Amino acid sequence: xxxxxxxxxxxWAAFMKQVAGPAxxxxxxxxSPATQKTIPSIAxxxxxxxxxxxxxxxxxxxLISGGGTFLALMExxxxxxxxxxxxxxxxxxxxxxxxxxxxxxxxxxxxxxxxLAFSLPNARNLGLRKAEIYRKAFWRxxxxxxxxxFYKNAPVxxxxxxxxxxxxxxxxxxxxxxxxxxxxxNFSGYGRMAWVAVILLFYYAALFLIPVPGYGAGDLSIExxxxxxxxxxxxxxxxLQGNYDELGLLTQLPALCLTILGSMAGDMLRSNRRxxxxxxxxxxxxxxxxxxxxxxxxxxxxxxxxWTSSFILLTGGMAFLFLAxxxxxxxxxxxxxxxxxxxxxxxxxxxxxxxYRFIDFSHSAxxxxxxxxxxxxxxxxxxxxxxxxxGLVWLFLYFLYRQKIFIKV
Numbered sequence: 023x024x025x026x027x028x029x030x031x032x033x034w035a036a037f038m039k040q041v042a043g044p045a046x047x048x049x050x051x052x053x054s055p056a057t058q059k060t061i062p063s064i065a066x067x068x069x070x071x072x073x074x075x076x077x078x079x080x081x082x083x084x085l086i087s088g089g090g091t092f093l094a095l096m097e098x099x100x101x102x103x104x105x106x107x108x109x110x111x112x113x114x115x116x117x118x119x120x121x122x123x124x125x126x127x128x129x130x131x132x133x134x135x136x137x138l139a140f141s142l143p144n145a146r147n148l149g150l151r152k153a154e155i156y157r158k159a160f161w162r163x164x165x166x167x168x169x170x171x172f173y174k175n176a177p178v179x180x181x182x183x184x185x186x187x188x189x190x191x192x193x194x195x196x197x198x199x200x201x202x203x204x205x206x207x208n209f210s211g212y213g214r215m216a217w218v219a220v221i222l223l224f225y226y227a228a229l230f231l232i233p234v235p236g237y238g239a240g241d242l243s244i245e246x247x248x249x250x251x252x253x254x255x256x257x258x259x260x261x262l263q264g265n266y267d268e269l270g271l272l273t274q275l276p277a278l279c280l281t282i283l284g285s286m287a288g289d290m291l292r293s294n295r296r297x298x299x300x301x302x303x304x305x306x307x308x309x310x311x312x313x314x315x316x317x318x319x320x321x322x323x324x325x326x327x328x329w330t331s332s333f334i335l336l337t338g339g340m341a342f343l344f345l346a347x348x349x350x351x352x353x354x355x356x357x358x359x360x361x362x363x364x365x366x367x368x369x370x371x372x373x374x375x376x377x378y379r380f381i382d383f384s385h386s387a388x389x390x391x392x393x394x395x396x397x398x399x400x401x402x403x404x405x406x407x408x409x410x411x412x413g414l415v416w417l418f419l420y421f422l423y424r425q426k427i428f429i430k431v
Contacts, residue, residue: 072291074352075136077361078345080368082129085112087367087378088412090123095405117244117327120336124326127191128280128337129344130371134199135284136345139292142206152207159203165431166196173379188259189269192375197274198281206285214286218279222331225276226322229330242323249273249328266327273329283311283338287345297354304346311339366416366423373429374419383411383418390414 085093090112097109111122145155170190172178179185205214229248233239237246244250250266261267290303315324315336324333351357367374387410395406422428 074348076368077364078348080364083367083371087374092408118323120324131280132284132341135281136288139285139288159200163196163200167193186259198278202281226331268327276329276334304342308339308342383414387411
């Protein structure tokens, strides 16, 4: 294995451990016997909810629930090159490469890890045993896997199991959350960073060193990669891309690293460090992640379909930077009014993800608004309809927000 990739990944891990220090495992500090005796009130104090986390989650979900579609439809409508470039960022590359749309799901996995860094210590402080937390996380995983199967297959072909797609976005979130819970409650920040390094290096070695029948080792083509071969031979049901599934078996490993990294970021936000120290950590971690991802991509291409290690470092670094931006503006500088739009979405992310699959907001927007945009040029009708659907999505979530209805698993 080339020494370059090992040393660069190790340097990022060393930086994360050095900057995070003891603050990377606040649950261990709060639950130590000395802390429980000297400051019991702090041990049971619930940390203040950070608006920036909800807003960032809402920003992410906005692009999934109609925002990305609206931007993509703007291509070739205005004659402005920058608008066309932005529209093309809402499409996934055919294979190797990267667009902003590739960042959406990794960002959500990262935010899930940030949230775990708040919820798991709170659960421990409330007296829940590890076994109870494991059980809750396990059932949450099973529920998300089940919801994911219904989401991806509705109407589900129950009598044709070979046509059921087993893997899903929700299933991946559930599995990553469960495994990160296990790691968080049993390893310090140092240990979790070691897990990230080992997983990414193992994945790198596996794709380059394990030969695929008929293609050999190190083939990263659509037909000859190890990920696809494992999916074709061991993943039951329907594969989305036919000869592989981008949410398949082997890619679960690198995807998990994003949630682990999110837990590291959450530990820093939850710590007692000053705001400038938190922002410095998030910013430097983000810059190093992006830099190392780009450097690694010289040998291990950035590829969302394969969830390559370089892709994980790039999107993990970007997630640190976006979290730093939202945290700095909203919770440090107190610019909060603009964040309300995203907060409404972020507080009901699972609700809108499922609702967008089973409620035809686009058809409703056509019925309600087509008379308003009928005089516009024909190519713009789909743009206005997408914008109307996006507005209906937000109003639906705002109604739930006002009624204090927040659906979570």
